[in-house]
Amino acid sequence: MLTALEKAEILVEALPYIKKFSGKTIVIKYGGHAMINSRLKQAVMTDLVLMKYVGINPVVVHGGGPAITGMLQKLGIESRFVNGLRVTDASTMEVVEMVLGKLNKEIVALLNRLGGRGVGLSGKDANLIIAAKKLGKDRQDMGFVGQVAQVNPQLIETVVKEGYIPVIAPVGSGPAGESYNINADTVAGAVATALQADKLIILTDVEGILADRSDQTSLLSTIKVEEIPALIERGIIQGGMIPKVECCVNAIKGGVTTTHILDGRVPHAILLEVFTDKGIGTMVVGDK
Numbered sequence: 001m002l003t004a005l006e007k008a009e010i011l012v013e014a015l016p017y018i019k020k021f022s023g024k025t026i027v028i029k030y031g032g033h034a035m036i037n038s039r040l041k042q043a044v045m046t047d048l049v050l051m052k053y054v055g056i057n058p059v060v061v062h063g064g065g066p067a068i069t070g071m072l073q074k075l076g077i078e079s080r081f082v083n084g085l086r087v088t089d090a091s092t093m094e095v096v097e098m099v100l101g102k103l104n105k106e107i108v109a110l111l112n113r114l115g116g117r118g119v120g121l122s123g124k125d126a127n128l129i130i131a132a133k134k135l136g137k138d139r140q141d142m143g144f145v146g147q148v149a150q151v152n153p154q155l156i157e158t159v160v161k162e163g164y165i166p167v168i169a170p171v172g173s174g175p176a177g178e179s180y181n182i183n184a185d186t187v188a189g190a191v192a193t194a195l196q197a198d199k200l201i202i203l204t205d206v207e208g209i210l211a212d213r214s215d216q217t218s219l220l221s222t223i224k225v226e227e228i229p230a231l232i233e234r235g236i237i238q239g240g241m242i243p244k245v246e247c248c249v250n251a252i253k254g255g256v257t258t259t260h261i262l263d264g265r266v267p268h269a270i271l272l273e274v275f276t277d278k279g280i281g282t283m284v285v286g287d288k
């Protein structure tokens, strides 16, 4: 048990971080375990509400890949992935929008129950995310898989200024108003850049970037952007981690101050990162 003094010291430790980030924007990519497990879900939402109450502006972009796969399975539609992206035909796109819409409102409802003021948006609202068709390797057709062509952040800025927490589903609008399915990490990176966020936090299901994937204690707590190509080349960063670090690199190059890949299985991972001296996970930083 913590003594009263230890509890007070924890609160005092947070003070410089509250001062540093008050008024700043932090974009959080919410996904993985933290989105499925109800205790973790509640912990993440509590962190977001707490942030908002101390003057920080959290902006949430959520995933939902496993839930989309689950619903497609129920409907007898097989999921196929190319380079980690779900090949999306018209009927898959309908399911993607349906599932993400439901998840979006669940997140908003939980935020609101905890005293926040969550507002659910998709990239289609006010043309927040203009998408373009994304082709696979060798110009392979992946249907309605999109890439971010443009972010129009005015709606987010308005909503944030009025005290709401925007929660964004990763669906974009094509030139004819059609829907595109965009990887949620990519959307989070693009939104963080458009908002010139102070931090981008990506929640995942591992400790962060490990120097040796079979050794959980080999966490690389800070990586510089220029070190990343070699880590990929040497096979240290692989698979699903590649798009995440690429997102971080693009965000840093686009003006985001720091980016973090955190273990969403740790309760209150966001609070530990933002408000404590030690932080957790991997921080990807520019060379300055």
Ligand SMILES: Nc1ncnc2c1ncn2[C@@H]1O[C@H](COP(=O)(O)OP(=O)(O)O)[C@@H](O)[C@H]1O
Pocket (backbone or CB within 6 Å): 031, 032, 203, 204, 205, 206, 208, 209, 210, 211, 212, 213, 236, 237, 238, 239, 240, 241, 242
């Ligand atoms: N160096 C590394 N350190 C940690 N994880 C890595 C590394 N290289 C590849 N990975 C893999 O990346 C995965 C995270 O990507 P992904 O499964 O797409 O995450 P999410 O489902 O959270 O979007 C990890 O579970 C791990 O298998």
Ligand SMILES: CC(=O)N[C@@H](CCC(=O)OP(=O)(O)O)C(=O)O
Pocket (backbone or CB within 6 Å): 031, 032, 062, 063, 064, 065, 066, 068, 084, 085, 086, 096, 145, 146, 170, 181, 182, 183, 184, 185
């Ligand atoms: C094109 C593409 O693959 N889109 C993703 C969108 C959701 C997502 O990215 O969810 P996670 O963050 O949970 O993986 C998909 O259909 O699964």
